[in-house]
Each structure stands twice: as structure tokens, then as C-alpha cells.
Amino acid sequence: MRADAVRNRGLLIEVALDAFTHEKDVTLGAIAKKAGVGIGTLYRHFPTREALIEAVYRTELEKLCDAAPELLETHEPEAALREWMNRFIAYITTKHDLKDALQAVIALGVNPFEHSRAKLVEAISLLLAPLDATTEPLDVMTMLVAVAQNGDETQAKRLLDLVMAGILHGAGRTAR
Incomplete structure (x- = not known):
């Protein structure tokens, strides 16, 4: 183009x-x-309207997933993971705000989430690798979705601290 x-x-x-x-x-x-x-x-x-909605969703997903290697280049591994988790929470909030629009796409038989899980797990795996974490990337994603759906920003921060502590404990490290 x-x-x-x-x-x-x-x-x-x-x-x-x-x-x-x-x-x-x-x-x-x-x-x-x-x-x-x-x-x-x-x-x-x-x-179509649905094509635009799907492009919006995919762009947000790509921005989030593309941030993983960029964060690892500019931050220490723990800080990169935590910043990415903060961005994941914002992504889930946006996805929730797009819920009605995405339902119209799904109603036409298009699955905008088809590749989301694999891309997200890949990004999380990349972020966990330098920490030597034993935590499964899919488990991290599941915990982050639960934190994001909470809706309380203060509690979400505390819950992310717990997620980080668990990941670091599994890597034989302590949270800073």
C-alpha cells in the first residue's frame, strides 16, 4: 500500500x-x-462494518503481542512482564468495550478470536523465557483474564502483584 x-x-x-x-x-x-x-x-x-470491527480488534491484539519483544529489549525481564501484564489488562478492557460490535462480527460466522489465544500464549512464553519460569503461559493468560474482568483497578494491581509473585516464585526468584 x-x-x-x-x-x-x-x-x-x-x-x-x-x-x-x-x-x-x-x-x-x-x-x-x-x-x-x-x-x-x-x-x-x-x-463492511464487520470488517472494520474485526480490523480494530486484530490491531489491538497485534499491538499487545508485538509489545512483548519490544519490552524485553527496553526493560529488565521482570519489569517487561509486569508492564505487558498491565497492557493486557487494558486490552481486555478494550475488548470488553467492543463486545457489542464484536458480537455483530461473530453473528456473521466470523471468529475474530481464532488466532488470539495462540498469539497471546506466544507473547507470554517469550516474556517468561528469560525468567526461567515454570509457570504455563496459558495459566498466566487465564489469571490475567480473571484479573481484568474484576473491574476494580486497585484490586487489579494487587492481584497482578500476586500473579507476579507466583511466577517469580516458580522461577526461584522473589518479587521486588
């Missing part, structure tokens, strides 16, 4: 994320207008 097409696609996804998480019945025309592009540009990138 040309640079302007990539930029427009990114803008549309960014605006759509905000719109779908804050407005129940936002129109595609309103999303295009907020992104500063014409409706034809939106439809060239996303032929």
Missing part, C-alpha cells in the same frame, strides 16, 4: 476503536468524517 493509504487505514482503525468503545450506534460515515477521509476510502479498506 502507498504511504497515504497506510496512514488512512491506521486513522480509520484508531477513530473506529474510539467510536466503537464509546458510541453504540456510530455510523461508518461518522467514522470516516472523524478520520478526515471520504466514505469511499473507508469502504476501500473495509468493505
Whole structure:
């Protein structure tokens, strides 16, 4: 894609994320207008509303999973894992906010979550490797989902501290 097409696609996804998480019945025309592009540009990138919703979801998933190696390059392993877990909580919150929009995609027989689990487990595995943790990545993901669904930010922080302590204990380390 040309640079302007990539930029427009990114803008549309960014605006759509905000719109779908804050407005129940936002129109595609309103999303295009907020992104500063014409409706034809939106439809060239996303032929249906559901295609746009799926792209929003997949983009958020990719941002989260792509953050794992970046965090390991810029942080100590424990700090990288904790920062990623904080981002995972934000991702789950966004996914919850997109629930109604995602239901429309699922109703059409598309499974936007098809590759999510494998990508998330891969990212968690990458983050656990330098810690020599014995914790199963899928177990970590399950705990993080439970923490995220709690809804209490203060308690979520405490629960993440417990998750970290458990992971570090399994690696023969102590939490800092």
C-alpha cells in the first residue's frame, strides 16, 4: 500500500476503536468524517462494518503481542512482564468495550478470536523465557483474564502483584 493509504487505514482503525468503545450506534460515515477521509476510502479498506470491527480488534491484539519483544529489549525481564501484564489488562478492557460490535462480527460466522489465544500464549512464553519460569503461559493468560474482568483497578494491581509473585516464585526468584 502507498504511504497515504497506510496512514488512512491506521486513522480509520484508531477513530473506529474510539467510536466503537464509546458510541453504540456510530455510523461508518461518522467514522470516516472523524478520520478526515471520504466514505469511499473507508469502504476501500473495509468493505463492511464487520470488517472494520474485526480490523480494530486484530490491531489491538497485534499491538499487545508485538509489545512483548519490544519490552524485553527496553526493560529488565521482570519489569517487561509486569508492564505487558498491565497492557493486557487494558486490552481486555478494550475488548470488553467492543463486545457489542464484536458480537455483530461473530453473528456473521466470523471468529475474530481464532488466532488470539495462540498469539497471546506466544507473547507470554517469550516474556517468561528469560525468567526461567515454570509457570504455563496459558495459566498466566487465564489469571490475567480473571484479573481484568474484576473491574476494580486497585484490586487489579494487587492481584497482578500476586500473579507476579507466583511466577517469580516458580522461577526461584522473589518479587521486588
